[in-house]
Amino acid sequence: MSNDFAQFQAAFFEEAAEHLAVVEEGLLELEQHPEDLDLLNKIFRSAHSIKGTSGMFGFNAVAQFTHKMETLLDLLRNGQKAVSPPIADLLLKSTDCLKTLIESVKTGAPVDDAAVQRLTSELASASAAGAPQPPASELTTAIDPAQSGDLTKTYVITWTPPNWLFQRGLDPLQTMKELRGLGELTKVTLDVSRLPHLTDIDPEQCYLAWELQLRTEKDSKIVEAVFEFVREDSQLSIQQVSAKEADKGVQSQSVSTATPMPTSEMDGPKPIGQILVEGGVVSSSALDHALAQQKRVGEILVEQKAVTPQQLEQALQKQRQQESGAHAKKADTASIRVDTAKIDKLINLVGELVITQSMLSDLGARFEMSQLHVLLERVAQLERNTREIQERVMSIRMLPIGTAFSRFPRLVRDLAAKAGKKIQLVMTGEETELDKTVIESIGDPLTHLIRNSADHGLELPEERLDNNKPEMGTIKLNAFHEGGSICITVEDDGRGLNRDKILAKAIRQGLISENDKLSDEQIWSLIFKPGFSTAEKVTDVSGRGVGMDVVKRNIEGLGGTVSIKTTLGKGATFTLKLPLTLAIIEGMTVRVGRETYIVPLLSILESIQPKEGSVKTVVGKGELINVRGTYLPMARLYEVFALEPEHKLATKAILLILETEGERVAVMVDEILGQQQVVIKSMEQNFRKVEGIAGATILGDGTVGFILDVRGLIEIARQETAMAA
Amino acid sequence: MPSATLETAARELNQQIGLTSDGSQFLTFNLGEELYGVDILRVQEIKGYTTVTKIPNTPSHIKGVLNLRGTIVPIIELRTKFGMPTIEYTAFTVIIVVVVRDKVMGLVVDSVSDVLNIDKNDIQVPPQFGAKVDVSFLNGIGKSGDKLVALLDMDRLLSEDEIQEATVATKAA
Numbered sequence: 001m002s003n004d005f006a007q008f009q010a011a012f013f014e015e016a017a018e019h020l021a022v023v024e025e026g027l028l029e030l031e032q033h034p035e036d037l038d039l040l041n042k043i044f045r046s047a048h049s050i051k052g053t054s055g056m057f058g059f060n061a062v063a064q065f066t067h068k069m070e071t072l073l074d075l076l077r078n079g080q081k082a083v084s085p086p087i088a089d090l091l092l093k094s095t096d097c098l099k100t101l102i103e104s105v106k107t108g109a110p111v112d113d114a115a116v117q118r119l120t121s122e123l124a125s126a127s128a129a130g131a132p133q134p135p136a137s138e139l140t141t142a143i144d145p146a147q148s149g150d151l152t153k154t155y156v157i158t159w160t161p162p163n164w165l166f167q168r169g170l171d172p173l174q175t176m177k178e179l180r181g182l183g184e185l186t187k188v189t190l191d192v193s194r195l196p197h198l199t200d201i202d203p204e205q206c207y208l209a210w211e212l213q214l215r216t217e218k219d220s221k222i223v224e225a226v227f228e229f230v231r232e233d234s235q236l237s238i239q240q241v242s243a244k245e246a247d248k249g250v251q252s253q254s255v256s257t258a259t260p261m262p263t264s265e266m267d268g269p270k271p272i273g274q275i276l277v278e279g280g281v282v283s284s285s286a287l288d289h290a291l292a293q294q295k296r297v298g299e300i301l302v303e304q305k306a307v308t309p310q311q312l313e314q315a316l317q318k319q320r321q322q323e324s325g326a327h328a329k330k331a332d333t334a335s336i337r338v339d340t341a342k343i344d345k346l347i348n349l350v351g352e353l354v355i356t357q358s359m360l361s362d363l364g365a366r367f368e369m370s371q372l373h374v375l376l377e378r379v380a381q382l383e384r385n386t387r388e389i390q391e392r393v394m395s396i397r398m399l400p401i402g403t404a405f406s407r408f409p410r411l412v413r414d415l416a417a418k419a420g421k422k423i424q425l426v427m428t429g430e431e432t433e434l435d436k437t438v439i440e441s442i443g444d445p446l447t448h449l450i451r452n453s454a455d456h457g458l459e460l461p462e463e464r465l466d467n468n469k470p471e472m473g474t475i476k477l478n479a480f481h482e483g484g485s486i487c488i489t490v491e492d493d494g495r496g497l498n499r500d501k502i503l504a505k506a507i508r509q510g511l512i513s514e515n516d517k518l519s520d521e522q523i524w525s526l527i528f529k530p531g532f533s534t535a536e537k538v539t540d541v542s543g544r545g546v547g548m549d550v551v552k553r554n555i556e557g558l559g560g561t562v563s564i565k566t567t568l569g570k571g572a573t574f575t576l577k578l579p580l581t582l583a584i585i586e587g588m589t590v591r592v593g594r595e596t597y598i599v600p601l602l603s604i605l606e607s608i609q610p611k612e613g614s615v616k617t618v619v620g621k622g623e624l625i626n627v628r629g630t631y632l633p634m635a636r637l638y639e640v641f642a643l644e645p646e647h648k649l650a651t652k653a654i655l656l657i658l659e660t661e662g663e664r665v666a667v668m669v670d671e672i673l674g675q676q677q678v679v680i681k682s683m684e685q686n687f688r689k690v691e692g693i694a695g696a697t698i699l700g701d702g703t704v705g706f707i708l709d710v711r712g713l714i715e716i717a718r719q720e721t722a723m724a725a
Numbered sequence: 726m727p728s729a730t731l732e733t734a735a736r737e738l739n740q741q742i743g744l745t746s747d748g749s750q751f752l753t754f755n756l757g758e759e760l761y762g763v764d765i766l767r768v769q770e771i772k773g774y775t776t777v778t779k780i781p782n783t784p785s786h787i788k789g790v791l792n793l794r795g796t797i798v799p800i801i802e803l804r805t806k807f808g809m810p811t812i813e814y815t816a817f818t819v820i821i822v823v824v825v826r827d828k829v830m831g832l833v834v835d836s837v838s839d840v841l842n843i844d845k846n847d848i849q850v851p852p853q854f855g856a857k858v859d860v861s862f863l864n865g866i867g868k869s870g871d872k873l874v875a876l877l878d879m880d881r882l883l884s885e886d887e888i889q890e891a892t893v894a895t896k897a898a
């Protein structure tokens with residue numbers, strides 16, 4: 001397949017995904033407003049586009065299925081059928097099915113044919129039932145694609161060309177190419193039973209016969225016309241069959257007569273062996289024997305002592321890597337759609353940059369000291385340009401979070417139906433922009449949280465009415481900017497977290513002991529422990545205790561935090577706080593001795609200057625600091641990193657209280673220098689992971705600064721106290 | 726003129742204009758009085774010495790990291806690595822930036838010397854000193870005129886720095 005084609009295909013998948021989203025969104029809305037004709041038209045148009053383009057690319061399974069959906073949609077659109085909940089449900093299910101079909105075309109993943117078939121027939125019967133004609137009783141015929149008004153028919157063609165075929169300069173391959181022009185050749189089986197013994201072969205005779213399976217929209221007459229020139233003396237039969245029969249028939253055939261020819265290889269030059277066999281010059285067994293003797297280039301080189309086997313092995317490994325690399329690359333060619341206004345603005349800015357640059361080089365060519373102020377001015381301008389371009393380029397990666405939210409209405413609808421609850425989802429702040437990679441990664445955690453709210457948080461309608469709550473439960477999904485980060489809240493007005501239940505469960509699981517005094521926050525954070533669930537019954541949605549720990553891990557993997565606010569009987573709010581982008585973080589620059597380090601701002605709770613006597617030691621070594629009544633482990637950064645500090649006395653230095661994953665540590669530094677955005681650079685790219693350091697960045701003066709790994713520092717502090725204790 | 730001298734002269738001439746057929750090119754550099762060579766194909770660039778940022782808890786021969794046009798590059802002090810005494814950096818002190826297994830690293834050396842063509846026949850296997858001197862990171866000893874060039878095996882020389890994380894295990898361990 002040529003690159004161009006692959007590129008078009010990629011565009012198709014992207015477009016199909018967009019159309020599918022429109023269809024799904026539209027269907028959900030349609031449930032609320034069944035009379036909205038505009039909406040129906042919109043859905044129809046998107047479905048139609050999918051059908052059209054998939055047909056164009058030869059993805060017939062997709063095209064056929066979409067056609068069925070379209071038929072039903074058309075009936076709805078014409079008013080011949082009314083939108084009813086079962087129909088909406090069926091269409092939504094079909095959308096899912098269509099998604100998997102397209103996915104399978106893209107990745108080659110297997111499709112549950114039975115499910116597709118079932119939905120196809122359901123769609124057909126739904127269309128048939130309401131339509132004035134054909135009558136509903138024709139249900140069975142409607143399933144059969146061969147006889148219904150379906151796009152394609154399947155023909156089984158058995159063709160035994162005359163012996164003189166080659167003598168007249170006719171090429172069977174040409175015939176097959178023509179057949180392929182009509183539709184899709186799904187099976188090509190070569191029959192070699194007439195092939196005589198090698199000694200008896202006349203290379204100018206044709207001994208071969210084929211059984212072909214063709215899927216096409218064309219009439220059998222047109223198919224027959226392909227054989228016009230070779231018709232004479234040929235044995236030809238063209239039979240129309242249903243797709244199922246065709247599958248069975250050819251499978252058994254291919255077992256008995258062997259050598260099926262892959263259709264994809266019909267293009268392009270054939271291997272020389274194949275040509276020789278086909279031309280009758282050699283038999284296929286002779287070819288196989290010859291091929292068996294053939295050696296790989298590497299082996300020959302080794303034999304000639306040009307390379308050592310080790311070198312060969314290395315090279316082969318490299319080749320494999322490249323292969324797998326190429327494969328992996330293909331799998332995730334991500335692209336992004338950008339508002340043209342953003343690009344226009346960017347182009348303008350680049351134009352300005354070019355002008356500034358040429359002004360500068362002009363100035364540089366004939367510079368005198370008296371023009372220093374001009375130079376400074378232009379450098380300042382250059383700086384402005386650069387900064388603006390940086391911001392604009394970053395903004396290209398920014399997408400509205402609504403793209404991640406769009407799947408939730410459907411999710412909530414399905415969850416509500418499954419659990420027998422009444423739930424409405426209110427979404428706000430969909431236009432809030434954040435980095436594409438972050439958007440892609442928060443989908444799953446959010447899904448978990450919403451499931452959790454719908455399944456555990458919200459009560460059944462009766463229970464809600466008993467508690468003087470409206471029958472309809474509400475889940476609010478909200479996104480907004482806060483400082484340099486984005487907050488996403490998932491709020492429900494359900495029963496809230498039950499403190500006693502969580503405590504009891506945690507004690508039973510041995511996570512805490514009965515004597516532990518825990519703050520509310522610490523108790524809530526227990527639900528993020530792996531395997532923890534207080535749900536009384538395990539549903540297929542949630543309650544198995546997997547999920548919440550995954551949520552926490554995922555969010556923290558993105559450099560974010562999760563917090564919970566809840567009131568018993570009133571509801572719960574989960575707040576996710578995430579950095580706007582993964583490449584840039586807001587950091588606090590601190591100094592220890594002569595070294596500068598960056599602390600991620602998100603993890604800093606506060607900074608304090610400890611009072612005399614607030615630092616206690618355990619066994620004379622492990623240090624703890626009293627912060628308003630709580631003792632936190634303390635790590636002296638100069639000790640951890642073996643530096644020469646300015647202050648060794650804690651009372652002179654500054655303590656940063658850092659928190660990650662609910663754990664806290666006090667880190668001692670000499671001075672806080674300021675706050676700035678830093679671009680994260682990888683240390684592992686050219687070096688390796690260094691304990692206590694999350695990454696590196698380039699500071700304002702061009703030197704490298706390290707970003708502290710808060711998690712790692714907590715580990716180190718803990719090890720030290722543990723050692724001491 | 727005796728033919729042997731003529732041959733040597735021709736070879737030297739060839740070397741100077743880079744015409745030697747069966748050999749490879751090496752970038753040579755000085756550490757004190759000694760001359761070392763690295764395969765020229767491994768060298769990405771040579772840059773003057775600039776201050777580096779020290780990486781905490783790393784072996785002393787890892788000087789630190791450097792910002793090389795936006796990428797973070799670890800810098801290795803070859804003198805320390807070879808157990809030679811350190812010296813004051815001068816204007817000749819340079820960083821040779823090499824690529825080892827897709828990783829970019831810098832080597833601090835006293836000064837760069839030359840690019841030499843060394844004939845295959847002029848490279849002999851590294852001598853064995855026993856346990857006294859570690860020469861495992863030498864590929865061979867090259868002769869160029871009356872000069873002796875110790876040819877470095879980059880993969881072996883720099884692998885341990887990146888692979889062995891044990892060397893930076895925390896003090897607590």
